[in-house]
Amino acid sequence: MNQELAVRGFAGDARDAERDGAIAALEPELLALARLLVGQGADARDLVQDTIEAAIRHAGDLRDPSRLRSWLVTIEARLAIRARRRFWRSVRFDPELAASAGACGDDSTALREALARLPKRIRAAVVLHHMAGLSVGETAAAMGVSENTVKSELKEGLRKLREMLS
């Protein structure tokens, strides 16, 4: 039933509300990824807005509703990379978030900072593959590069992270 609704929604003959509901359910994931890609400020929310608007405009391009998540992540990654002059500059350490992470017993502060210091394309590869769970092929497609390039960027990304964390 859900699949059927999704198919109708993205085929364009169902109501906008159905499609918006499907996308809205994935907003937390889009915001989480946006924050990892472009930083914790308002730019992350702008990126999510841009992603959703682009998805709605191109809703007809999604033929397989089971791929909605990776499709949205791909749109978001491409927008983030394309708009790098606007977005990437804002990646910085967030003391408020660090305090929050510490209060939760989360040992992620150093990792978050190290991630933010990675070169942008390498960071994108690490975030999409190791965090969002996209395959190497999907990551390559999202970034517009070859799979071999992604593999080498992933290797380099983990090496740099290890260096910064040691």
Add this chain to the structure above:
Amino acid sequence: MTEPSMDPELEGQLQALYRFELKRATNDLRAAPIMRRTRVVARPGVLAAGFSFVAIVAALLVAVALRPIVGTSPRAGADATAVASTSPTTATASSTPTATERQQDSIPATIDGQPVLTGWAIADTIANSTDDTPFLIGGWFPAGGNYTYCLAITPGPASCAPYLLHLSKGSEESLFVYPDTAASDIVSYMATQPVVMRVHTHDARCQALPNLDHCDNRLVLEEIVWLGPKS
């Protein structure tokens, strides 16, 4: 295809960070939803765009022509069934409870002695809730048409629409409320209308969906207890 792990410990830390960010984003969106800048529509083909333009112009002309008639006639569809639903909410929604004291926006402050939460107090309650104890929330249905709703506590992406509850009249700040039924639910609301709902978080079904990280924070509708006048 999944690549062989190059550094399992570091990759595990990255995944833990991602889960942390996902929970944080979920809570943040509950408190401050992403606002749509403008209404975006799917890009039509050239021919469809032409027809759409003609249709919009025609609809505007008809609307202008009929406006005095609509304004003085009973709105049959809208007034008869503000919320026509298979949920147990509708028939008695606007008559049974004893609503006391009016808050701003005409939403009662209490119903049958129970406080009605509005605005950001709703987000605070969601953030602080630890079980499925029901509570009352008030807001506004936006003007709309006929929609199909269903419970979105399901594995995988939700493909149905939740109720959209505006925090105040005319506001774009809104919350999603999910009908408490596994079946599709036909609801129509044709005009802006204040509403009070009994809802809960931490729905029991969430326990069967451990991967749905934001499940516990979803508002699930138990009953519409009050409906105000349409405007």
